[in-house]
Amino acid sequence: MTALIRLAAEDGIATLTFDRPNALNAFNEALAVEFNAKLTRLVQHDAVRAIVLTGAGDTFMAGGDLHAMRAALDTAPAVRDRSICKLVRLAQTVVETLTRSRKPVIASVNGAVAGFGLSLVAACDLAIAAQRATFTAAYGHVGTSPDGGATFTLPRALGMKQAAQWMYLNERHTAEEALRAGMINWVVADEALDAETRRLLQRIGAVSPRAFAQTKDLLFNAQHRSFAEHLYAEQRSFLQCAAGDDFREGIDAFFDKRVPAFTGAQS
Numbered sequence: 001m002t003a004l005i006r007l008a009a010e011d012g013i014a015t016l017t018f019d020r021p022n023a024l025n026a027f028n029e030a031l032a033v034e035f036n037a038k039l040t041r042l043v044q045h046d047a048v049r050a051i052v053l054t055g056a057g058d059t060f061m062a063g064g065d066l067h068a069m070r071a072a073l074d075t076a077p078a079v080r081d082r083s084i085c086k087l088v089r090l091a092q093t094v095v096e097t098l099t100r101s102r103k104p105v106i107a108s109v110n111g112a113v114a115g116f117g118l119s120l121v122a123a124c125d126l127a128i129a130a131q132r133a134t135f136t137a138a139y140g141h142v143g144t145s146p147d148g149g150a151t152f153t154l155p156r157a158l159g160m161k162q163a164a165q166w167m168y169l170n171e172r173h174t175a176e177e178a179l180r181a182g183m184i185n186w187v188v189a190d191e192a193l194d195a196e197t198r199r200l201l202q203r204i205g206a207v208s209p210r211a212f213a214q215t216k217d218l219l220f221n222a223q224h225r226s227f228a229e230h231l232y233a234e235q236r237s238f239l240q241c242a243a244g245d246d247f248r249e250g251i252d253a254f255f256d257k258r259v260p261a262f263t264g265a266q267s
Helices: 029-044 066-073 077-100 116-123 150-158 160-169 175-181 190-205 209-224 227-242 245-256
Strands: 005-010 013-018 050-055 059-061 105-109 112-114 126-130 134-136 186-188
Touching (some): 005 029, 029 050, 029 077, 059 116, 066 077, 077 116, 105 116, 112 116, 116 134, 126 175, 126 190, 150 160, 175 186, 209 227, 209 245
Parallel strands (some): 059 112, 105 126, 112 134, 126 186
């Protein structure tokens, strides 16, 4: 079977490219299963330092495959529900893996984003987009509510009122508008996306892997704790980082006036 997601690995960077350009990289069951399998392996692979998600052609991801969903609607209700529920659950598993990943996951947005593609970008740690990229929720246009964690992640990224506007009205937003709203971190010229993504990876690669993972956990779970509980979580996290080799390496490098060589190892 032909792969629907290309995997390229170089210098500890794994790039997953959705490769259904003729279908706008739409998320169907086959792509979903492959995505989950490859992503799970990458987040557990010791040699992988960061993961990049991007799309082939002019689209990052246009959301769920409506052809597959229409076919499901023509089956018996029980079959329909199993088919659609399986696809939604596979999408949920992807975003759960992304949010739990202790390695940075970067969305390199090469073009149009819609539906689950928007949920995917929102679930990544950072997002850089080409000028030509566009963003839309699109769920309301096909008569359904969002999936893939969008109703959790978008309010955190955009604020409640902005997230409601994006999801209720299904407006199409430019990359610059997405940047101003807080959906993405950077907008670059179309032809510079690959180079700027590599530059970003170099910058994030200079961060201690342990410090990154602990910081991500603190940011993601902050809203579930009281302030006092979160202060205690920060204390525990700091002590865990201090017990690792990277903390000593970082301090030694500061005094030696050199670039630290972080490994993420525990003492």
